[in-house]
Amino acid sequence: xxxxxxxxxxxxxxxxxxxxxxxxxxxxxxxxxxxxxxxxxxxxxxxxxxxxxxxxxxxxxxxxxxxxxxxxxxxxxxxxxxxxxxxxxxxxxxxxxxxxxxxxxxxxxxxxxxxxxxxxxxxxxxxxxxxxxxxxxxxxxxxxxxxxxxxxxxxxxxxxxxxxxxxxxxxxxxxxxxxxxxxxxxxxxxxxxxxxxxxxxxxxxxxxxxxxxxxxxxxxxxxxxxxxxxxxxxxxxxxxxxxxxxxxxxxxxxxxxxxxxxxxxxxxxxxxxxxxxxxxxxxxxxxxxxxxxxxxxxx
Amino acid sequence: xxxxxxxxxxxxxxxxxxxxxxxxxxxxxxxxxxxxxxxxxxxxxxxxxxxxxxxxxxxxxxxxxxxxxxxxxxxxxxxxxxxxxxxxxxxxxxxxxxxxxxxxxxxxxxxxxxxxxxxxxxxxxxxxxxxxxxxxxxxxxxxxxxxxxxxxxxxxxxxxxxxxxxxxxxxxxxxxxxxxxxxxxxxxxxxxxxxxxxxxxxxxxxxxxxxxxxxxxxxxxxxxxxxxxxxxxxxxxxxxxxxxxxxxxxxxxxxxxxxxxxxxxxxxxxxxxxxxxxxxxxxxxxxxxxxxxxxxxxxxxxxxxxxxxxxxxxxxxxxxxxxxxxxxxxxxxxxxxxxxxxxxxxxxxxxxxxxxxxxxxxxxxxxxxxxxxxxxxxxxxxxxxxxxxxxxxxxxxxxxxxxxxxxxxxxxxxxxxx
Numbered sequence: 001x002x003x004x005x006x007x008x009x010x011x012x013x014x015x016x017x018x019x020x021x022x023x024x025x026x027x028x029x030x031x032x033x034x035x036x037x038x039x040x041x042x043x044x045x046x047x048x049x050x051x052x053x054x055x056x057x058x059x060x061x062x063x064x065x066x067x068x069x070x071x072x073x074x075x076x077x078x079x080x081x082x083x084x085x086x087x088x089x090x091x092x093x094x095x096x097x098x099x100x101x102x103x104x105x106x107x108x109x110x111x112x113x114x115x116x117x118x119x120x121x122x123x124x125x126x127x128x129x130x131x132x133x134x135x136x137x138x139x140x141x142x143x144x145x146x147x148x149x150x151x152x153x154x155x156x157x158x159x160x161x162x163x164x165x166x167x168x169x170x171x172x173x174x175x176x177x178x179x180x181x182x183x184x185x186x187x188x189x190x191x192x193x194x195x196x197x198x199x200x201x202x203x204x205x206x207x208x209x210x211x212x213x214x215x216x217x218x219x220x221x222x223x224x225x226x227x228x229x230x231x232x233x234x235x236x237x238x239x240x241x242x243x244x245x246x247x248x249x250x251x252x253x254x255x256x257x258x259x260x261x262x263x264x265x266x267x268x269x270x271x272x273x274x275x276x277x278x279x280x281x282x283x284x285x286x287x288x289x290x291x292x293x294x295x296x297x298x299x
Numbered sequence: 300x301x302x303x304x305x306x307x308x309x310x311x312x313x314x315x316x317x318x319x320x321x322x323x324x325x326x327x328x329x330x331x332x333x334x335x336x337x338x339x340x341x342x343x344x345x346x347x348x349x350x351x352x353x354x355x356x357x358x359x360x361x362x363x364x365x366x367x368x369x370x371x372x373x374x375x376x377x378x379x380x381x382x383x384x385x386x387x388x389x390x391x392x393x394x395x396x397x398x399x400x401x402x403x404x405x406x407x408x409x410x411x412x413x414x415x416x417x418x419x420x421x422x423x424x425x426x427x428x429x430x431x432x433x434x435x436x437x438x439x440x441x442x443x444x445x446x447x448x449x450x451x452x453x454x455x456x457x458x459x460x461x462x463x464x465x466x467x468x469x470x471x472x473x474x475x476x477x478x479x480x481x482x483x484x485x486x487x488x489x490x491x492x493x494x495x496x497x498x499x500x501x502x503x504x505x506x507x508x509x510x511x512x513x514x515x516x517x518x519x520x521x522x523x524x525x526x527x528x529x530x531x532x533x534x535x536x537x538x539x540x541x542x543x544x545x546x547x548x549x550x551x552x553x554x555x556x557x558x559x560x561x562x563x564x565x566x567x568x569x570x571x572x573x574x575x576x577x578x579x580x581x582x583x584x585x586x587x588x589x590x591x592x593x594x595x596x597x598x599x600x601x602x603x604x605x606x607x608x609x610x611x612x613x614x615x616x617x618x619x620x621x622x623x624x625x626x627x628x629x630x631x632x633x634x635x636x637x638x639x640x641x642x643x644x645x646x647x648x649x650x651x652x653x654x655x656x657x658x659x660x661x662x663x664x665x666x667x668x669x670x671x672x673x674x675x676x677x678x679x680x681x682x683x684x685x686x687x688x689x690x691x692x693x694x695x696x697x698x699x700x701x702x703x704x705x706x707x708x709x710x711x712x713x714x715x716x717x
Binding site: 012013016017019020023024123124125126128136137138144145146147149150219220221223224225226229260261264265267268269271272 | 343344345348349352481507508509510512514515517518519521522524525526538541542545546548549550551566570572
């Protein structure tokens with residue numbers, strides 16, 4: 001009798017849990033997307049990606065407090081893209097051809113400097129966004145009542161994925177970028193500016209992180225540690241999906257989101273561990289991740 | 300043949316040198332120590348960093364006041380500070396460094412029972428006083444009580460007993476769903492609430508344990524929503540509670556379900572704003588209540604705090620401030636920095652700080668026995684004064700500490716004798 005009750009309770013909670021996993025997974029997709037594009041195109045292991053998310057979250061906070069959420073969502077990616085370009089010119093382009101250890105150290109250093117600078121400016125207090133009234137409501141989806149903002153956020157991430165895919169796969173500029181990764185010298189001989197393309201890709205990765213930072217913060221709030229909190233699962237996502245793979249980030253993100261959500265239904269404390277178990281299993285079976293490492297290049 | 304006796308010159312020289320050495324050694328022993336060091340081991344990062352930061356403000360205020368009035372037994376009070384990251388490991392590392400390297404003779408701090416219990420164990424080993432500040436789990440002065448540790452903050456047993464009547468009258472005995480922080484404090488609060496409510500007929504549907512530092516409570520809130528409980532208990536603290544309650548509001552749960560947050564402070568209320576309206580909670584201190592009541596020490600403390608920092612103190616800050624003064628007074632009553640003499644003067648000591656008169660340190664578990672406030676959040680539109688974000692509640696009941704504290708017969712505390 002009680003077994004039936006437990007199964008009934010489990011089944012009644014399943015649709016909502018799956019939806020929740022989908023939304024959480026899409027958040028991971030948004031963050032992992034920039035990370036994997038930068039790695040795929042530039043072969044740069046960017047530990048500063050969490051800092052880009054954080055800058056976007058704080059810029060979005062300041063702007064949306066004064067001009068509204070939409071303005072925050074517009075300004076945040078632009079600000080982070082500019083920051084990324086400055087960092088690229090000043091520091092990172094000296095490290096593109098260095099070994100991964102140097103890249104990790106320099107990007108990790110940037111992440112720490114950004115995090116502590118933001119702590120000095122905004123203190124360690126958790127900050128919440130002011131969201132328009134209609135987005136604070138919840139929608140009745142029949143099987144569950146779900147926050148409107150989370151649904152809008154998820155739709156936004158789907159649109160973002162489509163736009164980024166279109167840019168890389170269907171524009172002339174994307175073609176130069178992909179070709180530059182395969183044979184940099186040949187593209188330069190043909191008149192393509194690979195150096196500029198690298199900067200554009202790094203700025204694009206930053207802009208995506210900044211946009212997701214501003215978009216996700218009304219859900220998760222923001223404090224100076226938020227960047228690292230999202231960076232670690234995002235690395236798990238791209239390792240599962242395949243380093244540098246566009247669709248790997250998408251599938252990996254959704255997989256990790258659903259896995260965490262479903263685990264919470266059974267045992268919430270295990271939900272933090274389960275993603276690392278999944279990563280280990282994937283690496284055992286497919287060491288290069290589910291989608292290999294160069295899906296984006298193969299087009 | 301060389302004489303075995305010293306020459307006159309050797310004798311005089313030796314005598315002078317001996318006298319000088321003796322005088323010098325007397326001077327070393329007798330010279331008054333000019334300063335004394337204490338260690339502030341608090342979370343400046345992690346989910347409880349708002350609380351840790353506010354405690355540091357109060358510590359600094361108390362230390363500066365004490366130094367301005369002659370210090371502790373004539374010694375200037377110095378501090379060393381460490382960020383425990385809301386984790387027991389770094390908290391213990393900090394305390395070890397403070398004691399061994401910096402010469403701290405007292406450690407204070409902690410915004411988590413997890414860190415407090417760990418630091419308390421270390422301080423017992425090191426025979427160093429630990430004035431635990433913001434730790435609410437029973438364990439600190441129950442299963443893991445120690446001779447060198449004192450905890451003045453209310454505990455989970457006190458909160459649950461203090462709230463019992465209010466919960467039954469305001470929330471009823473229906474179906475209760477719990478979202479609980481998965482460490483010793485969360486477990487302690489959950490156990491106490493269930494022990495109080497279930498005998499009265501309340502039914503616990505489910506308890507979802509969430510790891511410390513969780514950003515997304517949606518999976519747990521989904522389950523709560525599907526279960527249609529009468530009451531949702533959010534036993535989370537700091538940023539975790541801010542996220543949990545704000546997300547509960549996004550899920551529409553604050554409109555359909557009564558919410559209980561067993562322990563809250565000013566920064567949690569600030570982070571949740573109107574979502575905290577009508578939520579019942581407990582706290583050991585509420586600045587507005589004691590200022591409005593005219594408690595002279597509270598008025599002085601709150602005014603000094605606002606003057607220096609521009610905002611009122613949180614309840615953890617009040618405990619931090621009082622802890623420093625309690626330690627100073629204990630040392631001065633003992634007339635010594637010897638921990639054993641200090642403890643002897645603390646046990647059973649009655650005093651009036653910033654709350655009701657007559658609070659005291661219990662001898663057998665070193666728990667501070669003082670009042671527990673049961674409060675209810677008020678909407679932003681009904682708040683008055685210069686600090687509406689911090690003027691978050693009205694006090695429903697004030698329970699005498701004695702009436703809600705765990706009796707010795709029920710406690711597992713077996714305190715050491717040294």
